[in-house]
Amino acid sequence: xxxxxxxxxxxxxxxxxxxxxxxxxxxxxxxxxxxxxxxxxxxxxxxxxxxxxxxxxxxxxxxxxxxxxxxxxxxxxxxxxxxxxxxxxxxxxxxxxxxxxxxxxxxxxxxxxxxxxxxxxxxxxxxxxxxxxxxxxxxxxxxxxxxxxxxxxxxxxxxxxxxxxxxxxxxxxxxxxxxxxxxxxxxxxxxxxxxxxxxxxxxxxxxxxxxxxxxxxxxxxxxxxxxxxxxxxxxxxxxxxxxxxxxxxxxxxxxxxxxxxxxxxxxxxxxxxxxxxxxxxxxxxxxxxxxxxxxxxxxxxxxxxxxxxxxxxxx
Numbered sequence: 001x002x003x004x005x006x007x008x009x010x011x012x013x014x015x016x017x018x019x020x021x022x023x024x025x026x027x028x029x030x031x032x033x034x035x036x037x038x039x040x041x042x043x044x045x046x047x048x049x050x051x052x053x054x055x056x057x058x059x060x061x062x063x064x065x066x067x068x069x070x071x072x073x074x075x076x077x078x079x080x081x082x083x084x085x086x087x088x089x090x091x092x093x094x095x096x097x098x099x100x101x102x103x104x105x106x107x108x109x110x111x112x113x114x115x116x117x118x119x120x121x122x123x124x125x126x127x128x129x130x131x132x133x134x135x136x137x138x139x140x141x142x143x144x145x146x147x148x149x150x151x152x153x154x155x156x157x158x159x160x161x162x163x164x165x166x167x168x169x170x171x172x173x174x175x176x177x178x179x180x181x182x183x184x185x186x187x188x189x190x191x192x193x194x195x196x197x198x199x200x201x202x203x204x205x206x207x208x209x210x211x212x213x214x215x216x217x218x219x220x221x222x223x224x225x226x227x228x229x230x231x232x233x234x235x236x237x238x239x240x241x242x243x244x245x246x247x248x249x250x251x252x253x254x255x256x257x258x259x260x261x262x263x264x265x266x267x268x269x270x271x272x273x274x275x276x277x278x279x280x281x282x283x284x285x286x287x288x289x290x291x292x293x294x295x296x297x298x299x300x301x302x303x304x305x306x307x308x309x310x311x312x313x314x315x
Contacts, residue, residue, distance in 0.1 A: 077300075084299035092295035099287045107184040109277035114195035115266040118175040119206045121213075122259035124252070130175050131209055138170045141177055141202060149198035156193075163187060166194070176266070177202065182276055192269040199265050210262045221253040 081088060118137055120130045130137075146168055154160065164183035171178060179198055181191045228246035231239055 080303045081296060081299055084302050087302050088295045088299040091298045092291055095291045095294065096288070099284070099291060103280050103283060106277075106280075107186070108275045109182050109184055111272040111276045112181045112183060112188065112191045112195070112269040113272070114179045114192075114199060114268045114270070116177045116179075116199045116202055117261075117263045117266055118177060119210045119263040120175055120261050121256050122261070124255060128175065128261065131213055134170045134175060134177075137177060137202075138168065140205070141168045141198070145198050145201040145205075148201055149194060152197055153190075153194045157190065162194075164191060168198075175263075181269075185271075188269055188271070195269055199268070203264065206263050210260060214257060214260055217253055217257050221250060221257065224250045224253060 118130050118132070118134065120128050122128055146166070150162065150166070154162070164181045164187055167180045169178055169180070170176065179195045181195070183191050224246055228243065228250060231242040231246055234242070
């Protein structure tokens with residue numbers, strides 16, 4: 001049996017399983033047992049092969065066997081692995097220890113979300129409408145507020161780049177603007193500071209927009225009330241119609257002014273309940289076969305270097 005090809009097929013199988021699981025968060029939980037079983041099988045097979053290779057004894061290669069041709073059979077590959085078993089074992093154990101240490105000291109990553117409710121007004125139907133379209137606010141957030149906030153944050157913290165991710169989006173059919181970051185628990189203070197800078201800049205523009213809109217409505221209401229007073233004093237034939245029209249418009253303007261919502265921050269850096277980084281079982285299930293394959297490749301390269309050196313010495 002070609003052990004090298006078997007390990008390659010095993011790695012391809014695990015990669016395909018991981019791709020399916022990454023596309024569906026729910027499937028990761030369902031296939032958790034599969035990953036644990038896969039990890040156990042990989043470790044058991046690797047240790048079994050390593051023990052068998054270590055206990056086998058192969059005579060030293062002759063010069064005729066090294067120069068018999070370019071064709072390599074599975075038996076030749078196995079012979080090379082047996083001959084270089086100490087190198088393979090050392091690399092495999094060393095890299096496996098590094099992988100386990102990395103997973104042990106790796107800090108969990110969470111998703112932190114800050115939310116801002118845009119300014120709006122309540123119409124006569126009771127619906128909350130935005131003063132500015134959500135797409136326009138989102139475009140400003142991405143091109144103005146976010147850039148300014150990141151620049152100020154990096155200057156204040158003395159950093160060259162953000163140590164975490166940063167995204168801004170508007171949930172569909174809402175007046176919310178969300179700022180999200182994926183970071184570790186000890187970075188929550190930094191995340192909160194950056195989100196606060198971005199949302200405060202957004203809040204300043206939103207308050208300015210509300211003030212301008214309220215001033216415009218108040219001026220319109222004042223003009224309508226003056227016209228209403230003049231119509232009430234008028235003795236023309238259509239005076240009653242004008243009074244009714246102005247009265248309706250004045251009521252609508254008062255409703256808009258009273259229904260103005262300034263908006264504001266709903267939450268700052270709210271942490272997700274579950275971790276969002278890659279599962280440790282998935283990393284081990286993919287890492288163990290990769291480490292085994294890399295260890296065997298290094299063994300082959302070591303044998304190749306030794307053969308080249310012997311041939312150069314014989315010339």
